[in-house]
Amino acid sequence: MTTALWNDPAPAPRASGWGRVTHVAAGLWRIADPRGLVVGHVRATAAEDGWRYTAERFHLASGGFRPLGEFWSSSDALECLRYGR
Numbered sequence: 001m002t003t004a005l006w007n008d009p010a011p012a013p014r015a016s017g018w019g020r021v022t023h024v025a026a027g028l029w030r031i032a033d034p035r036g037l038v039v040g041h042v043r044a045t046a047a048e049d050g051w052r053y054t055a056e057r058f059h060l061a062s063g064g065f066r067p068l069g070e071f072w073s074s075s076d077a078l079e080c081l082r083y084g085r
Contacts, residue, residue: 010044010051013074018082031081040081041065042074053077055084 008026015021019039020032027044040057055077056065068084071077 008044010046011074013042013053013078015078016075019078021078031078033082040068042077042081044074055080057081057084 008023010027012023013021013029013031015031019034020036021042022030022032024030024041029042029044030038031040031042032038038058040055043054043056045052045054050072051074052070052072053074053076054070055068057068058064059066069077069080071080
């Protein structure tokens with residue numbers, strides 16, 4: 001399920017049935033697993049050749065989000081969050 005809050009030009013990621021995607025800010029989506037536990041964020045940024053998607057996970061010790069990888073497709077960023085636990 002995808003929930004949009006803003007008129008965002010970035011294409012929204014689709015969780016392909018394994019979780020939930022919630023639009024939380026322009027270019028930013030919260031990703032939760034099937035149990036509802038948040039696994040991270042996907043951030044979209046405009047690039048010269050299209051959109052780039054960054055998978056981010058919360059780092060407790062620093063109190064901030066750390067990038068796990070940058071991808072040309074939102075599905076690759078989602079898979080990074082899904083399997084990189």
